[in-house]
Amino acid sequence: MTFRTAPRALATATAALLALTGVTACSNDDSPAGADPQRVDVVAGFYPLQFLAERVGGDDVAVTNLARPGAEPHDLELNPGQVGQISEAELVLFLHGFQPAVDEAVEQQAGDRAFDVATVEPLLDATAGGHDHDHEGEEEHAEEEHAEEASDGAKDPHVWLDPTRLATIGDKLAERLGAVDPDRAGEYTQRAATLRTELEQLDTEFTEGLKTCQRREIVVSHTAFGYLTQKYQLEQIGISGLTPEDEPSPQRLAAVAEEAREHQATTIFFETLVSPKVAETIAREVGAQTAVLDPIEGLSAEGGGDYLSVMRTNLQTLRTALSCS
Ligand SMILES: [Zn+2]
Ligand SMILES: [Zn+2]
Numbered sequence: 392m393t394f395r396t397a398p399r400a401l402a403t404a405t406a407a408l409l410a411l412t413g414v415t416a417c418s419n420d421d422s423p424a425g426a427d428p429q430r431v432d433v434v435a436g437f438y439p440l441q442f443l444a445e446r447v448g449g450d451d452v453a454v455t456n457l458a459r460p461g462a463e464p465h466d467l468e469l470n471p472g473q474v475g476q477i478s479e480a481e482l483v484l485f486l487h488g489f490q491p492a493v494d495e496a497v498e499q500q501a502g503d504r505a506f507d508v509a510t511v512e513p514l515l516d517a518t519a520g521g522h523d524h525d526h527e528g529e530e531e532h533a534e535e536e537h538a539e540e541a542s543d544g545a546k547d548p549h550v551w552l553d554p555t556r557l558a559t560i561g562d563k564l565a566e567r568l569g570a571v572d573p574d575r576a577g578e579y580t581q582r583a584a585t586l587r588t589e590l591e592q593l594d595t596e597f598t599e600g601l602k603t604c605q606r607r608e609i610v611v612s613h614t615a616f617g618y619l620t621q622k623y624q625l626e627q628i629g630i631s632g633l634t635p636e637d638e639p640s641p642q643r644l645a646a647v648a649e650e651a652r653e654h655q656a657t658t659i660f661f662e663t664l665v666s667p668k669v670a671e672t673i674a675r676e677v678g679a680q681t682a683v684l685d686p687i688e689g690l691s692a693e694g695g696g697d698y699l700s701v702m703r704t705n706l707q708t709l710r711t712a713l714s715c716s
Contacts, residue, residue: 427453431572434480436493437464438689439551440508442698444484446586447564451575455480457493461692463664465634468492477501481571484508484564489548506567508560509548515617517545517633522608522626522650547633549686553618554590554597554702561586593702597623600706605714608654610647610679612661612670613637615686625709628654630673635665644673651677658712660684663691682708 430453435441441456448454457473458464467490469477477483477493478500485493487509497505550556565583569576601623609616614629628650631637639647651659651673659679661670667681674681685701696704709715 431482431568432480433482433484433568434476436483436485436490437467439557439687439698440484440486443557443561443564443586444482447561447579447583448568449578449582451572451578452568457490458689460690461664462689463635464490464688466490466492466636469496474500480504482506482567486548486550488514488546506564508550508563509546511560511563512550512556514546514548514550515621517547517614517617522628545633547614547617549615549633550618551698552616552686553622554594555622556618557698558583558587558590561590589699593699594622596703597706600710601625601713601715603716604710606654606656607713608650608656609684609709609712610651610656610659610670610673611684612665612667613686615662615688616684625713630669635662639669644669648673648676651679656712657714658682658708660708660712662686662688664689682712684708 430451431448433444433448433452433454435444435454435456437458438456441454444452444454455476457469457476458467469492474496477496480501481504483497483501483505485497485505485507487494487507489509497507550560561583565576565579568579572579597619607624608626608628609620610628610630612629613631613635614627614633616625616627619625620627628647630639630643630647650656656677656679659670659674659677659681661667661681661683663683663685670681673679684705687698687701690696690701
C-alpha cells in the first residue's frame with residue numbers, strides 16, 4: 392500500500408528490474424499492482440455490497456470484498472493489509488452495526504470516503520419481522536426475549552434481503568460514485584436504474600410466489616430474515632439471534648422446537664456459512680427436514696451464482712417448504 396507513494400526513482404528501478412526478469416505487467420503505467428488509476432477503488436465490507444458496487448460501478452470500479460468467500464462476515468477480523476485498503480480506498484461501502492471490526496476501522500481510517508448503507512433508509516428494530524404472538528404458555532418467554540432485545544435499541548442490519556431496499560441503496564451508491572468520478576456519473580445512474588429494474592422484478596416474483604401458502608412461519612438458524620419476512624408477510628422464528636454466533640440456550644432450543652411443532656413446520660432452515668448442527672437437532676426432534684435458506688451474507692466458497700440467483704433459489708425453497716401454490 393505504501394507503493395503508491397514510492398519515489399519515482401524507486402518505481403523506475405522496480406520497472407527495470409521487472410523488465411529484466413521478463414515481468415512486464417506493470418510496465419505500462421506508473422501505478423503499482425492493485426491500484427488502477429482508470430478505475431475507482433471501492434472496498435466493500437461483505438458480499439451484497441460487493442454485488443452492488445460491481446453492478447452499479449461496472450468496469451469503472453475495482454471492488455475489493457473484505458470478507459473471504461465461504462466465511463461468515465458478521466465476525467470478520469481485519470488484518471493490517473485490509474485496514475490499509477480501507478485507508479486508501481476512494482470509497483468504502485459498509486453497513487454500520489453488521490461488522491464491528493469494519494465499523495471501527497472505517498471510523499479511524501475512512502473519513503468522508505465512507506458510505507454507510509445503513510443510513511439510506513431507517514433500519515427496522517431488531518424485533519420487527521419477528522414472531523410475536525400469544526400462544527398459551529409461551530407468552531411469558533417471548534415477551535422476556537423481546538424485552539431483552541428491545542432494551543439496547545438494537546437495529547436489524549440485514550437490509551439487503553429486501554430487494555427494493557437494495558435498489559434504493561444502489562441509487563444512492565450511484566450518487567456517491569458520481570461524486571467521486573463526475574465524468575462517469577451518468578453511467579453510474581444508468582447502471583443503478585438497470586439494477587433497480589431487475590430487483591423490482593425479483594420483488595414481484597417474491598410477492599407473487601409467496602402470496603398463497605399453507606404456512607407462513609419459517610424456522611431459521613439466525614434472525615437474518617426480518618426484512619424479507621416483513622416485506623412478504625412471513626414470520627421468522629430464529630434459533631439464534633441477530634448474529635449467528637449467539638449460542639442458543641437449551642430453553643431457546645426447546646421453545647423453537649415447540650414453535651416448529653405448533654406451526655407444523657416441515658422444514659428447518661440452515662445457512663451455507665454456518666454449521667447446520669443445531670438446525671438438524673431441532674429437525675430430528677420435530678420430524679422435519681432441513682434445507683438451506685441463504686441470508687446471502689457471503690457466497691459459499693464454491694462460489695456460483697450471485698445475489699439475484701441465490702434469492703431465486705431461496706424463493707423456490709420457501710415455496711416448497713411453505714406449500715405455496
Ligand atoms: Zn446475519
Ligand atoms: Zn408461534
